[in-house]
Amino acid sequence: QKEVEQNSGPLSVPEGAIASLNCTYSDRVSQSFFWYRQYSGKSPELIMSIYSNGDKEDGRFTAQLNKASQYVSLLIRDSQPSDSATYLCAVKHGSGNTGKLIFGQGTTLQVKP
Amino acid sequence: DVKVTQSSRYLVKRTGEKVFLECVQDMDHENMFWYRQDPGLGLRLIYFSYDVKMKEKGDIPEGYSVSREKKERFSLILESASTNQTSMYLCASSLILGRGYTFGSGTRLTVV
Numbered sequence: 001q002k003e004v005e006q007n008s009g010p011l012s013v014p015e016g017a018i019a020s021l022n023c024t025y026s027d028r029v030s031q032s033f034f035w036y037r038q039y040s041g042k043s044p045e046l047i048m049s050i051y052s053n054g055d056k057e058d059g060r061f062t063a064q065l066n067k068a069s070q071y072v073s074l075l076i077r078d079s080q081p082s083d084s085a086t087y088l089c090a091v092k093h094g095s096g097n098t099g100k101l102i103f104g105q106g107t108t109l110q111v112k113p
Numbered sequence: 114d115v116k117v118t119q120s121s122r123y124l125v126k127r128t129g130e131k132v133f134l135e136c137v138q139d140m141d142h143e144n145m146f147w148y149r150q151d152p153g154l155g156l157r158l159i160y161f162s163y164d165v166k167m168k169e170k171g172d173i174p175e176g177y178s179v180s181r182e183k184k185e186r187f188s189l190i191l192e193s194a195s196t197n198q199t200s201m202y203l204c205a206s207s208l209i210l211g212r213g214y215t216f217g218s219g220t221r222l223t224v225v
Contacts, residue, residue, distance in 0.1 A: 042219075043217060043218050044156075044216050045216070046213040046215070049213050088155075088156070090214075092212075100146075100158060100161065100171075101214060103155055103156040104155065105153070105154070105155035106155060
């Protein structure tokens with residue numbers, strides 16, 4: 001089992017729809033979770049971080065965390081063509097000051113006008 | 114905003130050459146990282162550093178070494194470049210270990 005798993009996609013949604021991106025992780029003691037957006041040919045850009053169970057909203061983005069199910073998701077409301085990118089889920093494995101970020105392979109999102 | 118600068122956007126090197134990839138960050142971050150990114154394999158950690166002159170192996174350190182003589186600079190060294198090291202190399206830094214990283218713009222290395 002991979003440490004951080006994402007469906008590679010592509011996930012295709014029409015403009016204005018809600019895009020739902022999902023990620024599962026294997027380490028039960030993981031404390032910190034991140035979503036990165038990566039446009040083709042560019043480097044990853046941090047867009048959301050979440051540390052406790054529940055929802056965290058930032059503009060059109062909502063991150064959801066369920067530690068019991070070891071599941072984190074990213075919802076993008078009112079999807080725009082400019083949201084078309086690969087979204088990487090990252091999880092901090094280990095506790096305290098040790099540990100490192102483990103990245104999933106990413107889900108490609110296509111928003112069609 | 115933190116700026117992480119990688120010295121080269123594109124590099125072409127010959128098999129067997131010693132290659133240096135440079136990374137500089139301007140926000141006094143303790144932690145710096147080198148990843149490579151390949152289609153179907155995602156981001157893989159090569160080396161990271163918690164402090165000056167300190168380094169730790171990541172998941173795929175073979176064929177690579179690193180140097181961190183100053184806090185702001187973290188260099189990745191390919192001792193003898195091989196074609197299987199053709200990849201996108203990404204440097205990142207973070208203030209707090211395990212918190213969100215800031216990535217540089219990447220260096221696309223081709224070894225011929």
